[in-house]
Amino acid sequence: MKPCPFCHVSPRDHLVAESGMVKVIFSNPRLVKGHLLIIPKRHVEQPWELTGQEQIEVLAFITKFQRRLSQTIGTGCDVRQNYRPFLIQGKLKVDHVHYHLLPRKLEDELYTKCQIYEKEIFINLCDSEIAEVEQQLKGI
Numbered sequence: 001m002k003p004c005p006f007c008h009v010s011p012r013d014h015l016v017a018e019s020g021m022v023k024v025i026f027s028n029p030r031l032v033k034g035h036l037l038i039i040p041k042r043h044v045e046q047p048w049e050l051t052g053q054e055q056i057e058v059l060a061f062i063t064k065f066q067r068r069l070s071q072t073i074g075t076g077c078d079v080r081q082n083y084r085p086f087l088i089q090g091k092l093k094v095d096h097v098h099y100h101l102l103p104r105k106l107e108d109e110l111y112t113k114c115q116i117y118e119k120e121i122f123i124n125l126c127d128s129e130i131a132e133v134e135q136q137l138k139g140i
């Protein structure tokens with residue numbers, strides 16, 4: 001089994017910033033210019049396994065870099081965390097929890113090649129679906 005790429009960050013990963021428990025690196029490969037990853041230093045595979053302090057440090061970096069990326073490379077910035085244990089780890093999927101920051105602009109490449117098609121997927125919410133999902137979320 002290959003070592004976790006986020007536990008063994010190399011100098012080629014270009015560390016952007018770090019705190020006691022979290023690091024920020026360039027995403028490689030990347031979706032857009034300025035695509036950054038916020039990664040807890042401890043190997044964690046489920047976001048809800050992060051300690052309170054790790055959550056605080058992750059959110060602090062997300063907030064700080066989202067603001068900067070929105071004011072420089074983009075005019076906006078997406079924040080994403082993909083939890084997809086049903087996919088096998090590979091070049092585009094790493095099990096170690098990480099958060100993506102994607103600088104965005106009006107009708108940028110990510111929009112024109114992908115997200116423009118999301119418009120076709122949106123449907124109006126109905127009462128039965130609300131009731132079903134509320135039932136599944138009870139007790140949280």
Ligand SMILES: [Zn+2]
Pocket residue numbers: 004005006007008042043044096
């Ligand atoms: Zn790891």
